[in-house]
Amino acid sequence: MKLVTSPLQRLVLYLAGLILNLHSGLAHAHLGGGIDSIEADRKFLKGEIAQNSAQKKAAMTHAQYSVQEMVVDGVPVREYLSNSGVVFGIAWAGRHQVNFTPLLGSYRAEYETAFQAHRARYPLHHGLKSRSISSGNIQVEFGGHMGSMRGHAYVPSLMPPGVIASDIK
Template identity: 45%
Template sequence: MSNRTMHAAVCAAFTCGLLLAAAPASAALGGVPTPPPTGAVSSSLGPVAHVASGAATASTTSAATYTVTQTTFGSGTVVREYVSTSGTVFGIAWGGPTMPNLPVLLGTYFPQFDSARNALRAARPGRGPLVIELPGLVVRSGGHMGAFGGQAYLPSALPAGVSASDIQ
């Protein structure tokens, strides 16, 4: 085996190892939350209740409309999952030095996203933020090496009073 061939094989093995070592996200969009992977730190940011603007008073009590769980991976990437009271993940947001594992994050919605992404990149080659707005799925992703961020949500699954801007 020549040095060049060996170097290529080592680089390929290293790259595959990095891809396989990337920690999966903690939930799949449209599914139920899953436990965080080994090495990740997860915490609940608590239940969130939405009250119409200006309608809150000291005596107003409101039922939680969703919960937020934040998972910090060893890479420093943070993934927040937004879970309805029925236990379904309706939104996910991420930010950090590495991109999260989108096939895991998007679950059964990944093929739909991937197809739309490929069509968009074929129509507009190059780099830049990615905005996919389909009837049942919205994904926004952008950044650069060392600083990535994005969000994905299911518009029809947003709880009453919750908007896309709440997923961050």
């Protein structure tokens, strides 16, 4: 018996009893956008997804939000959509990092400025295993090691009541 489950497995287990409906084909969205937002991004990531033959999509619903999942270059990426229709968080976990910056939407520039500041303080090198980056409106954390990378990004002001950062995983 496995002593520990993967983050993905834990997520699936956690949400399994909460699924109200399951359907595919939800449009891609990004942080701060609605479910049908930003066609350009959708096309961009659709291209990424198309490169992965093992892609899958799943949708899960929670009392305060629903979750879309897609696979980008083999890495499951989940988007957290509030009941009012705003994406407030994204999360990923897999064997390598993913190109998540397009999913940051209008917060991307703010994040990248904060990343550069973080890098200036903690320069790039092989030993650092993760980064936790805060800016005015967005929190981004990512890290891991060969074969096991994960991360998430969220906008605290958009999170539904009762939802905490550790829910976004």
